[in-house]
Amino acid sequence: MNYRHAFHAGNFADVFKHAILLALLDALTAKDKSLGCFDTHAGSGSYVLDDAEPQKTGEWRDGIGRLFGAKGLPPPLRRYVDAVRALNPDGTLRRYPGSPLLAAGALRANDRLVLCELQHGEAAALRALFRNDRRVHVHARDGYAALNALLPPPEKRGLVLIDPPFEAQEGEFATIEAALAKAHARWPGGVYAVWYPVKLRRTIAPFHRHLAAGPFDRVLAAELLVLPDDSPLRLNGCGMAIANPPWKLDAALSAMLRVLCRLLAQSPRASQRVWWLRDEP
Numbered sequence: 001m002n003y004r005h006a007f008h009a010g011n012f013a014d015v016f017k018h019a020i021l022l023a024l025l026d027a028l029t030a031k032d033k034s035l036g037c038f039d040t041h042a043g044s045g046s047y048v049l050d051d052a053e054p055q056k057t058g059e060w061r062d063g064i065g066r067l068f069g070a071k072g073l074p075p076p077l078r079r080y081v082d083a084v085r086a087l088n089p090d091g092t093l094r095r096y097p098g099s100p101l102l103a104a105g106a107l108r109a110n111d112r113l114v115l116c117e118l119q120h121g122e123a124a125a126l127r128a129l130f131r132n133d134r135r136v137h138v139h140a141r142d143g144y145a146a147l148n149a150l151l152p153p154p155e156k157r158g159l160v161l162i163d164p165p166f167e168a169q170e171g172e173f174a175t176i177e178a179a180l181a182k183a184h185a186r187w188p189g190g191v192y193a194v195w196y197p198v199k200l201r202r203t204i205a206p207f208h209r210h211l212a213a214g215p216f217d218r219v220l221a222a223e224l225l226v227l228p229d230d231s232p233l234r235l236n237g238c239g240m241a242i243a244n245p246p247w248k249l250d251a252a253l254s255a256m257l258r259v260l261c262r263l264l265a266q267s268p269r270a271s272q273r274v275w276w277l278r279d280e281p
Contacts, residue, residue, distance in 0.1 A: 023249065067264075198239055218243070219242065221242075222240050
């Protein structure tokens, strides 16, 4: 793959994804029982915003750069921003945590974090980052294929984060649909969170129809558009489809995204939405 997340670390899509990830993990860790957390496309785990790749695009300035010094954030967003600030104790934003580092900080001593990364350099960076954390297991392999071997987890509770680079665009949705079908067969009660980009609405509609038809009984969708979804040449927004979401997550995300939309908007036509794709009793 040619995709390198370092160019996009800390952008508005990362803010959206990581704030939701922490909301999910906080809801799941509210219960005493241990859980397993899986990240199918983990990246390197931590990024230095002064490095050449983030500086070249500067995308983080319209993402975490807008939130880092913000005051009066609602609790879910404050929780996320506090996690980023903890990585920058001098108060200057230089480092940004990827989903592996944020998840590790949210999990407890009896939980387990499984990270899959196909690019060997980034997998090596993950191993170095978590070399002293016995809760974390790094697999240098395809994340979709790994789910067949790793599910169901011994903890019986947990979360799978699917956050692919979408280099294949529409083709990635078909791969996700197949992976979710196999995962459901092995672990129907797991929580599955799938991040996806929003460029043109018509490319996402078939994926939403597929999720609405099953196999999961409950699927929640959340989207943030910082620009109108009318151009295939740019990332206008992003979404997260969540199968088996924790109780009251819809209300929590609705409140959080209203604030994110105001803070991250790049157009007067910016918008946000949280709705049920499928909600069977």
